[in-house]
Every structure is written in structure tokens, then in C-alpha cells.
Amino acid sequence: MESNWAAENLQTIRTLMERSAVYRRALAPIMLFAGALGVVAAGIGLGCHLNSMRAFGTLWLGTAIVVVAGTLLIARRQAFKDREPFWSPPTRRVAQALLPPLTAGMCLGVVFTSADLDDGFTVLLALLWVLFYGCGLHAAGFFAPRGVKLLGWAFIACACLLLLRAVITNSDLNLKAHWLMGFFFGGLHLAYGAYLYLTGKGKNAA
Amino acid sequence: MNPEPFLQLDRVIHEKGRLAIMSMLAASPELSFTELRDALAMTDGNLTTHIRALQEAGYVAVAKSFQNRRPLTTCSLTAAGRKAFTGYINLLERIVQQNRPK
Numbered sequence: 001m002e003s004n005w006a007a008e009n010l011q012t013i014r015t016l017m018e019r020s021a022v023y024r025r026a027l028a029p030i031m032l033f034a035g036a037l038g039v040v041a042a043g044i045g046l047g048c049h050l051n052s053m054r055a056f057g058t059l060w061l062g063t064a065i066v067v068v069a070g071t072l073l074i075a076r077r078q079a080f081k082d083r084e085p086f087w088s089p090p091t092r093r094v095a096q097a098l099l100p101p102l103t104a105g106m107c108l109g110v111v112f113t114s115a116d117l118d119d120g121f122t123v124l125l126a127l128l129w130v131l132f133y134g135c136g137l138h139a140a141g142f143f144a145p146r147g148v149k150l151l152g153w154a155f156i157a158c159a160c161l162l163l164l165r166a167v168i169t170n171s172d173l174n175l176k177a178h179w180l181m182g183f184f185f186g187g188l189h190l191a192y193g194a195y196l197y198l199t200g201k202g203k204n205a206a
Numbered sequence: 207m208n209p210e211p212f213l214q215l216d217r218v219i220h221e222k223g224r225l226a227i228m229s230m231l232a233a234s235p236e237l238s239f240t241e242l243r244d245a246l247a248m249t250d251g252n253l254t255t256h257i258r259a260l261q262e263a264g265y266v267a268v269a270k271s272f273q274n275r276r277p278l279t280t281c282s283l284t285a286a287g288r289k290a291f292t293g294y295i296n297l298l299e300r301i302v303q304q305n306r307p308k
Contacts (some may be wrong), residue, residue, distance in 0.1 A: 005303040009225065013295065016229035019245060020237065146244070 023090035023144045026078040028196035033074060034067050035189030042182025054179055057113025060129070063185075064106065076105035090143055105132035116146035122177035130184045151192050155184060176183040214300065219294045223248065223256045228283070228291050231266065233248045236282040257281060265290055 041063040050059050079086040105128070109118070112125045134155025141149025163177075219228055226246050230237060237245075243253050260266040265287030269280050283291065 006298045006305075010298050010302065013225065013229040013298075016226055016245075017233035020230040020233040172278070 018089070021159030023094040023140075024188060025088075025091065027145070029074050029078075029191050030071050030101055030188045031193030032195060033070055033193075035186050037063055037067050037070070038184075038189060039182055040186075042178045042186055044200065045175070045178035045181070050178075051119050051122070053115075053117045053122055053125070054113055056119075057109050057125065060126075060181060061106065061109050061113065064109075068102075068154075089152050093143040094140045097143060098136045101132045101136035101139070105129050105136075108132070123175055123180065126180040126184075127159045127163055127175040128157050130180070131163075133185070134159060142151075147192060147195070154188065158184070210268075215297055216290055216294050218259060218265065219290060223258055224254065225294075227253075227256055227260060227281075228265065228294075229284045229288065231281060232288065233292050236269075236280045239279040239281065242281060260287070263287075263290075 041059060045056065050056055065115075070197050075088045075091065079088070079091075108128055109125065112121060134152045134157075137152030137155060138149055141152055219225055223246070227242060230242060239253065239257075242248070242257075243250065246253070248256075257266060257268060261268055264284060267282050267284050270284070271278050271280070298303060
């Protein structure tokens with residue numbers, strides 16, 4: 001039927017246009033900002049010996065809130081500069097993809113922190129955060145440059161390997177939770193942000 | 207059934223590969239050759255042929271530059287291309303409307 005192929009063509013066009021409009025706005029500054037804050041928070045945690053579950057959870061939940069707020073401000077400023085709508089369809093899709101795993105991670109953090117579990121659980125919480133965040137990045141990667149999805153896989157793979165290693169060797173990981181957080185949320189973000197800058201892929205269109 | 211809208215369809219755009227390229231470019235200010243190739247899962251040769259056809263029709267502009275000493279080819283829709291694409295979509299919508307059961 002003539003109308004069938006016409007409708008199918010329209011649907012194909014819609015899908016391709018949605019796929020094309022990937023989120024790129026201020027990705028490099030956002031990654032560098034998140035990475036820098038991750039490193040600073042890890043430094044504070046290690047320097048001030050914030051090793052109890054309550055102190056660890058409070059520090060990193062607070063950092064997460066600052067990072068989310070800062071990220072929104074950076075994206076908004078860039079949109080304002082480019083005279084584009086802030087809440088554009090790509091921005092909305094990325095936010096929707098990130099929201100469930102970030103909410104779950106945040107909720108888990110609040111539960112662990114409130115329960116004030118043994119200090120050894122900080123590593124478990126850090127790895128679970130890495131895992132949830134990786135899932136979020138991977139989901140957001142469907143509406144963002146391919147590197148975001150790969151970064152998500154890196155988070156997921158590392159967290160799974162470390163968790164499996166702990167189970168198989170039946171021992172704790174002998175790792176400092178702040179080091180883990182600093183490496184993943186600081187180092188990896190900084191590395192990806194630097195890559196975006198150096199390769200000129202930090203384009204701003206959203 | 208009125209065949210008139212079908213006959214008016216732009217033959218340059220009305221090809222699966224070229225329609226996909228036009229759709230991608232319509233939603234983005236510009237896209238690199240690699241981004242288009244990866245997103246549409248086309249071979250280099252296939253994509254080059256389609257882009258050349260669109261370029262010859264005046265629908266797509268191709269810019270070649272260097273980024274970190276590596277050649278970078280970017281494609282974007284021209285004003286004529288955007289107009290032709292809008293016209294194509296309007297025609298498709300007319301066809302769908304025309305054949306919708308009353």
C-alpha cells in the first residue's frame with residue numbers, strides 16, 4: 001500500500017533524526033568538572049581520614065549533589081551562550097537515561113550511610129556506585145557520543161571484576177574506598193574530558 | 207487514489223540510503239563522514255557515492271579540513287537541501303493523509 005510505505009518512511013526519518021541529535025553540549029567541561037571534584041573529594045577523604053561509613057557516605061553523596069548541580073549549570077550556561085533551549089530533546093533523553101541508576105545509587109548510599117555499617121562496607125558501596133553509574137552512562141550513551149557508552153562499559157567491567165575477585169578469593173579487596181572513588185569518578189572522568197578536548201570532540205551542540 | 211503526490215516525490219532523496227543521510231543531517235548542524243558511516247552502518251564507498259549524488263543535487267555541502275593533522279570530512283545540509291527535505295516530508299504526510307480511511 002502506498003500509504004504504508006509513506007508512513008514507514010516517515011517513521012524511519014523520525015528515528016534517524018532522533019538518533020542524529022545526540023547530546024554533545026559542554027561534554028568536555030562537564031567531564032573535567034566532575035573529574036576534578038572527584039579527585040578533590042578523594043583527597044579530602046584520604047587526608048582527613050574519613051573512613052567511617054557515615055563520613056564516607058556523607059562526603060561522596062555531598063560531592064554527587066554538587067557535581068549534578070554544577071553539571072546542570074554548565075550545560076545551561078552553554079545553552080544560553082549558543083542561544084539554544086536548555087531542555088532540548090537530547091538533553092531530556094540523556095537525563096531520563098541517567099535518572100534511574102543515579103537515583104538507585106543515591107538511595108543505596110543513603111541506606112548504607114544511615115545504617116552506619118562497618119567501615120569495610122565502604123568499598124562495597126563504592127563498587128556498587130561505580131556499577132550503577134556505569135549502567136547510567138551506558139544508557140545515556142545511546143543518546144550521546146559513542147565514547148560515553150564505552151566509558152560506561154569501563155565502569156561496569158571494572159566494578160564487576162573487583163566484586164567477582166572479592167567473592168572468588170573470599171577476601172576483602174584490601175582497597176581504600178576513597179582511592180577507588182578517586183580513580184573512577186576522578187581519574188576516568190578527567191581522562192575522558194582530556195580526550196574530548198584533545199581530539200576536538202567537545203562540540204557543543206545538544 | 208490520486209497518484210500526483212507520489213509523482214512529485216524528489217527522486218534524489220527518495221532512495222533509502224540518501225534519505226537516511228538527509229534525515230541525519232536535518233537533525234544536526236553538521237556530521238562527520240565517520241559519524242554518518244557508523245550511525246548508518248554503510249561502507250565508505252556506498253556513503254561516498256550517496257553523498258556525491260546529494261552534493262551534485264546541491265542538497266549537501268561537504269567541507270574538508272584537518273583535525274590534529276588528520277583529515278576530517280564534514281557534511282551539512284544546504285538551504286536547498288533543507289527545503290527539498292521539508293518538501294519531501296510534506297509530500298509523504300499528504301500521501302498518508304490521502305490514504306487514511308475516512
